Amino acid sequence: MISYLKGTVLEKGLTYIILENGGIGYKVFATPEILEASVGDTVAVYTYHKVAEDGQALFAVPDFxxxxxxxxxxxxxxxxxxxxxxxxxxxxxxxxxxxxxxxxxxxxxxxxxxxxxxxxxxxxxxxxxxxxxxxVSGTAASGDVFDALLSLGYNQKEVREALKRVNATLPSQEQLKEALKILGKA
CATH class of the missing domain: 1.10.150.20 (5' to 3' exonuclease, C-terminal subdomain)
Known part of the structure; x- marks a missing residue:
């Protein structure tokens, strides 16, 4: 079973990327965060390898x-x-x-x-x-902040990284301010 892949994005479709690793191209259905990668980028993904009578497929997510x-x-x-x-x-x-x-x-x-x-x-x-x-409500606040930052034009990857550095116990407005400060420095 293939559980992890790291390689270069060769091509992109609407719902998948083709990831080159060791001279082999893997078609990997992926989340939007992974699909944000550009052709030529190196990405690492965790995968679920589905094997069925009618074929095989890889489904990728960003972390374990x-x-x-x-x-x-x-x-x-x-x-x-x-x-x-x-x-x-x-x-x-x-x-x-x-x-x-x-x-x-x-x-x-x-x-x-x-x-x-x-x-x-x-x-x-x-x-x-x-x-x-x-x-708990702290999670809901983080979700609201996440959505607000996306609506401001930031991509999912940079928003996730910023929110990892924000104190989740703060009220939503404070979380948003902290995240904007972090994103402003990036």
Whole structure:
């Protein structure tokens, strides 16, 4: 199984990149954060390798924690790798986990390929796995700040990096100010 790849982006499609490693090009379906890479960039991704009768496919996420959550998502009946990738592409992992903890099905029903029954199944099957701590309001504040920074034109990668350096216990406005200071120096 292929679990990690590091290489050069050869080509890009709408939902995938072709990643060259050791003279071999791997077609990797990826999250928007990974798709932001330009042709010629070196990227490192964690992958889920799906092997089925009709073929193989690689699905990439930016870090190991996201891969672990991706693997939890695909344990839910009706959620395959493409739907799991669409869920991860809809927002931050902590925001998605918070929606599960708060039993907010609307976060999932907005995603193509996820109906009401599947959304309810995701919540039912994963609510005990994501932990009660995901429901704290600090996570919601970070999600709001994340969305605000995206609306200001920053890309997901730089916003994630900035928010890692911001104190999550601060109110949303203070988190936003801190993140803008960090992004201004970048």
């Amino acid at each position: 924690a996201t891969l672990q959550f991706f693997e939890q998502l695909i344990t839910v009946s009706g959620v395959g790798p493409k739907v799991a990738l669409a869920i991860l592409s809809s927002g931050r992992v902590d925001t998605i986990k918070q929606a599960i903890a708060n039993q907010d099905a609307s976060v999932f029903t907005r995603i193509s390929g996820v109906g009401t029954k599947t959304a309810e199944r995701i919540i039912l099957e994963l609510k005990n796995k994501v932990g009660a701590l995901e429901a």
